[in-house]
Amino acid sequence: MTVYAAPGQPGAIAQYKPRYDHWIGGEYVPPAGGEYFENPTPITGQTFTEVARGTADDIERALDAAHGAARAWGRTSPTERANILNKIADRMEAHLEEIAVAECWENGKPVRETLAADIPLAIDHFRYFAGAIRAQEGSISEIDENTIAYHFHEPLGVVGQIIPWNFPILMATWKLAPALAAGNTVVLKPAEQTPASILFLMDLIGDLLPPGVVNVVNGFGVEAGKPLASSPRIRKIAFTGETTTGRLIMQYASQNIIPVTLELGGKSPNIFFEDVAATRDDFYDKALEGFTMFALNQGEVCTCPSRALIQSSIYDEFLGDALERTKAVQQGNPLDTDTMIGAQASNDQLEKILSYIDIGKAEGAKVLTGGERADLGGELSGGYYVTPTVFEGKNSMRIFQEEIFGPVVAVTEFSDFDDAIKTANDTLYGLGAGVWSRSIETAYRAGREIEAGRVWTNNYHAYPAAAAFGGYKGSGVGRENHKMMLDHYQQTKNLLVSYSPQKLGFF
Amino acid sequence: MTEPTTAPARVAVTDDAAALLARLRRRHGELMFHQSGGCCDGSSPMCYPQGDFLTSDADVHLGDLAIGADGGADGGAFTVPVWMSRSQFEYWKHTHLTIDVVPGRGAGFSVEAPEGVRFLIRSRLLTDDEWGALREA
Numbered sequence: 001m002t003v004y005a006a007p008g009q010p011g012a013i014a015q016y017k018p019r020y021d022h023w024i025g026g027e028y029v030p031p032a033g034g035e036y037f038e039n040p041t042p043i044t045g046q047t048f049t050e051v052a053r054g055t056a057d058d059i060e061r062a063l064d065a066a067h068g069a070a071r072a073w074g075r076t077s078p079t080e081r082a083n084i085l086n087k088i089a090d091r092m093e094a095h096l097e098e099i100a101v102a103e104c105w106e107n108g109k110p111v112r113e114t115l116a117a118d119i120p121l122a123i124d125h126f127r128y129f130a131g132a133i134r135a136q137e138g139s140i141s142e143i144d145e146n147t148i149a150y151h152f153h154e155p156l157g158v159v160g161q162i163i164p165w166n167f168p169i170l171m172a173t174w175k176l177a178p179a180l181a182a183g184n185t186v187v188l189k190p191a192e193q194t195p196a197s198i199l200f201l202m203d204l205i206g207d208l209l210p211p212g213v214v215n216v217v218n219g220f221g222v223e224a225g226k227p228l229a230s231s232p233r234i235r236k237i238a239f240t241g242e243t244t245t246g247r248l249i250m251q252y253a254s255q256n257i258i259p260v261t262l263e264l265g266g267k268s269p270n271i272f273f274e275d276v277a278a279t280r281d282d283f284y285d286k287a288l289e290g291f292t293m294f295a296l297n298q299g300e301v302c303t304c305p306s307r308a309l310i311q312s313s314i315y316d317e318f319l320g321d322a323l324e325r326t327k328a329v330q331q332g333n334p335l336d337t338d339t340m341i342g343a344q345a346s347n348d349q350l351e352k353i354l355s356y357i358d359i360g361k362a363e364g365a366k367v368l369t370g371g372e373r374a375d376l377g378g379e380l381s382g383g384y385y386v387t388p389t390v391f392e393g394k395n396s397m398r399i400f401q402e403e404i405f406g407p408v409v410a411v412t413e414f415s416d417f418d419d420a421i422k423t424a425n426d427t428l429y430g431l432g433a434g435v436w437s438r439s440i441e442t443a444y445r446a447g448r449e450i451e452a453g454r455v456w457t458n459n460y461h462a463y464p465a466a467a468a469f470g471g472y473k474g475s476g477v478g479r480e481n482h483k484m485m486l487d488h489y490q491q492t493k494n495l496l497v498s499y500s501p502q503k504l505g506f507f
Numbered sequence: 508m509t510e511p512t513t514a515p516a517r518v519a520v521t522d523d524a525a526a527l528l529a530r531l532r533r534r535h536g537e538l539m540f541h542q543s544g545g546c547c548d549g550s551s552p553m554c555y556p557q558g559d560f561l562t563s564d565a566d567v568h569l570g571d572l573a574i575g576a577d578g579g580a581d582g583g584a585f586t587v588p589v590w591m592s593r594s595q596f597e598y599w600k601h602t603h604l605t606i607d608v609v610p611g612r613g614a615g616f617s618v619e620a621p622e623g624v625r626f627l628i629r630s631r632l633l634t635d636d637e638w639g640a641l642r643e644a
């Protein structure tokens with residue numbers, strides 16, 4: 001067991017600065033409006049740094065820097081860009097522990113996760129896209145003997161990216177790595193709940209990139225996000241967040257005729273077929289862990305398996321074992337490496353989760369475990385902790401239909417395969433799903449029937465690069481985490497070349 | 508808080524939220540709400556300058572909040588329409604929504620965020636009488 005010293009304390013491995021300006025053109029630039037906003041840690045509720053409050057003027061300045069750098073960066077060779085991405089990965093790896101502690105402190109998630117998942121995945125992501133861009137080839141179509149169509153990949157130019165707060169560094173990396181690999185320059189707007197950890201990272205890697213290639217402007221959505229998303233000076237906008245904002249961003253994009261990728265909400269079903277409980281072996285144990293994955297990252301994951309569907313014939317016994325597993329989830333100081341579930345990312349989020357717990361109770365759903373705010377005592381009393389909560393109810397209830405974005409799972413049963421698929425697909429969303437079965441036939445058919453972009457089959461919550469991630473239905477447009485992402489950040493240039501000296505004969 | 512007497516309303520607003528709307532309207536002009544769906548900042552009523560968010564056949568107009576001149580929720584001075592996507596409405600149609608405001612940071616591009624407060628939905632199920640009357644309307 002290790003308990004890391006909190007940033008700001010003597011001996012802390014990661015230290016935040018007391019104030020952060022915008023990162024524009026390779027240097028820190030004070031906000032045009034001169035204002036800053038406080039950034040509290042959800043671990044104690046105390047403010048630990050203040051961050052520039054960006055406005056349209058700051059966005060314009062960042063766009064100036066990005067446009068200034070775009071031409072030269074877009075003309076670097078894939079090898080040069082790949083080498084830089086690899087250097088970023090190497091630098092992050094050398095500072096992995098510091099970055100992990102910094103992100104834990106800002107977001108409230110357990111350091112166990114940032115050490116083992118968030119930051120290693122981010123590092124791997126830069127390396128994946130370094131490899132992908134080196135290996136990418138254009139194409140040639142031989143139209144006829146004398147006519148050739150050449151297809152080149154070209155960068156879009158300057159792109160805008162709006163990042164969520166649940167994985168501040170990993171979600172930024174998912175967008176940055178392909179955009180940079182493809183030769184674009186970026187203006188990035190982090191979430192106002194987690195504005196500083198990405199700047200902590202820029203302090204470590206900023207010197208590896210030419211000035212203006214990555215620009216970070218913080219601030220509130222309406223003041224900084226909107227001027228970025230609606231700017232006619234970007235060639236693409238990428239957004240991860242909720243549906244109404246996603247629609248609004250898509251509307252802005254339509255007004256500027258630019259492409260948009262959206263990663264929006266989910267209400268992912270996690271389906272346990274009866275053969276899971278055929279014996280009490282390692283696989284059964286794995287399936288119970290799969291159920292408990294709703295508590296990963298405090299449930300603040302778009303793909304949180306927030307609806308558990310259990311076949312009636314095993315419902316009581318499986319759910320009984322799953323509840324025992326849920327009760328064993330260790331909640332505590334996120335800086336303690338033994339802690340499995342930390343703090344919700346903000347007080348707003350805490351209040352929202354508690355209100356959904358009330359809604360669930362009012363609708364007649366039954367709380368089987370959890371269902372309340374946790375007071376961890378001492379300094380942590382000011383933090384935003386919720387005990388892992390299991391509800392039992394019906395799929396038509398609001399807690400089964402709305403994304404709570406907390407450690408709350410709503411459980412119901414199904415009779416047979418068709419009933420499972422019907423319930424699984426009875427949702428506005430289609431981001432993730434889980435299927436658990438010992439039968440390859442059942443698992444395969446279920447995976448194909450579920451309307452979701454990612455169906456984890458006999459596993460859950462893995463996010464390796466090279467596995468495409470994105471939504472069906474109301475969950476968004478586009479894919480991340482895969483080399484196909486390069487297409488989202490590239491233009492296709494077609495040169496249609498005639499090698500014939502002969503005229504066509506039309507005129 | 509008041510609700511129209513002619514037909515049961517699906518939406519209402521608290522006095523605090525009405526007063527904030529009156530202040531925001533002075534800065535941003537006419538306003539509207541669109542009730543958000545899921546993900547990180549989801550389930551918040553998003554407040555935008557009227558027309559900034561384009562509504563369509565994909566949305567349901569839940570009603571208009573009538574705000575008084577001094578920012579009271581007693582109506583008379585201006586109205587703020589409340590919208591929700593039609594697909595989401597299918598799951599929410601039995602729900603009465605009251606827009607309130609609490610301290611917080613707001614979400615998305617909603618205009619109240621910089622004020623250090625956020626709009627919030629307080630919901631209850633419609634009564635059988637209300638539901639019956641709405642179905643006839």
